[in-house]
Amino acid sequence: MRNRFPSLSSYGTGWSAKGRIAVVAAAIAALLALAGIVAVVTGNGDDRVPDTAAPAPTGSPSATEAAPEPSSGPGSVAKPPQISEPVAYAKAAAQMLWSYDTRNTGRDQQLAGMRAWMTTESAYADWGSVSGQVPDPVLWSRMADQDQHATGTVTEGHYPGAFKQALAEDPSAITEAYIYVVTVNGRQQIAWKKGGGGAEERAVTLAVQCRPNHDCSLAAIAPSVTQ
Structure with a gap:
């Protein structure tokens, strides 16, 4: 029987929206409420488990799990780019989230690399929504045994629309946190030993913080909102 494993980016998508955005929602509630975005939040997420992957396990990382410092090199996680434009940064972040390589990157390295993309402003950072994309240590080890790796591409x-409407109705609402909501579409190619692999279309909505005269950073994996 062919070995089948969950994709990194689909892990944790079954969590409730409340759990995934609890922190960041408090920071940008005023902006989201303007367009009624909260009313269309779903707990399913846009990512789906590819045909070449098994369903994600029921056990998932703690929403408060701290990202360890890398101890044996940076691994394969891309470094955050110096970009001050929200859509461009969100596209780079999505590609990072859809890409991983268990052949040369440990789970702690993966978390540490992802953490580097996050805003340092704790009031606006929902680390749990991002770290929840990484499988637990046992499953990561199983993936590593099969040399599982993936490459994300962004289209x-x-x-x-709801976010654009919110800005149009009250442009000043964003000036407290400078959190932008961006939906990114793309594709993820997954491979493992003995020629196993597959690909699937991906979509994710990210909350990105881009303060004036500063590089952007990732605040959260946001709820699903109108496209």
């Missing part, structure tokens, strides 16, 4: 990124 486009855009502001969802």
